[in-house]
Amino acid sequence: MAEAERARGRAEILREGYTVVDGVLDAEAVAGCLTALEDVFAAEADIADARQWNTPAYRVAYMLPAKHPVFLDQCRPGPLVDLAATVLGEDCVFAGFNGITMNPGGVGQPLHRDHLQPTPGVPLYLHTVIALDRFTVANGATRVVPGSHLSADLDEPAHDAPVVHLELPPGSAVVFDAAGLHAGSANTTDMPRRALHVLFARRWVQPHWDFPGSLREGDAAGLDEERRRLLGFGNLPARYDHDARRSFGYGWG
Known part of the structure; x- marks a missing residue:
């Protein structure tokens, strides 16, 4: 991602709470992710209801990189990592990677926050929703409340908040401060509305x-050092070794 785009995205996230990034995935990558997501959904069909991964609003599959190589391959440097590094610091890490569809004819999610401890002006987590199908108001486009990431009042009535529905082409993404109000909307069509949810965190907060x-x-053995770092390998508190009489851990020699 060009430096100017990174700066623009960061400014929009800090001011409005969200930004849109076009062309995160090309058409081939979108098709591959759709096939892989349907494979994971099929593999978990026998447990989805019991685990409450299938609800009247949505169907979700968690930790996709552990379940399908297509998604592990997506865990590498790219435009979303560039933007996350600009907002959260160059040492930021992946905090989650899930897949979701707003079920056809289903209800919408209530507005909610993924990060419940307000830290106005200092994002700790970024949440990225990558459209795999075209997002429209009718099929359940993600909606956000601009500026809600700056509020320290978690008791303010969310249902009265002015929302923006983010209509996106396949492969584009909305990136928002996880402390902001957002939700998947009701899918009033007879077709799925599928997406990837990729989360990032500052290195020093818990993913x-x-x-x-x-x-x-x-799978872990095939990762290079930068991908291991992005996925949190070695991201541990420092520890003291009595025999060596020295400290070991992130950033210690």
Whole structure:
């Protein structure tokens, strides 16, 4: 991502709480992700209801990089990582990677925050929604409340908030401060509205998901050093070793 685009995206996130990034995935990548997501949904069909991964509003699959190689391959430097680094710091990490569809004829989600502790002006987490199908108001486009990331009042009535529905072409994404109000809208069509949800965090806050603990050993072995860093490998508190009489951990020699 060009420096000017990074700066513009950061400014919009800090001011409005969200920005749109065009062309995150090309048509081939979108098609591959759609096929892979349907594969994961099919593999989890026997447990989705019991796990409450299938609801009247949506169907979700969590930690996709641990479940399909197509999604692990997406965990690498790119425009979203560039933007996250500009907002959260160059040492930011992936915090989650899920897939979701707003179920045809389903209800919408209520407005909510993914990060419930207000830190106005200092984003700790970014949430990215990448459209795999075209997002429209009718099929459940993500909606956001501009400026809600700057509020420290978690008790303010969300249902009265002015929302913006983000209509996107496949492959484009909305990136927002996870402290802001947002939701998937009701899908009033008879077709799915599928998306990837990719989360980023500052290095020193706890990610939503443990990538090193979730990936199979063979999958982790194929990662280069930068991808390992992005997925949180080695991102541990410093520890003191009595025998060596020195500290070991992130940033320590």
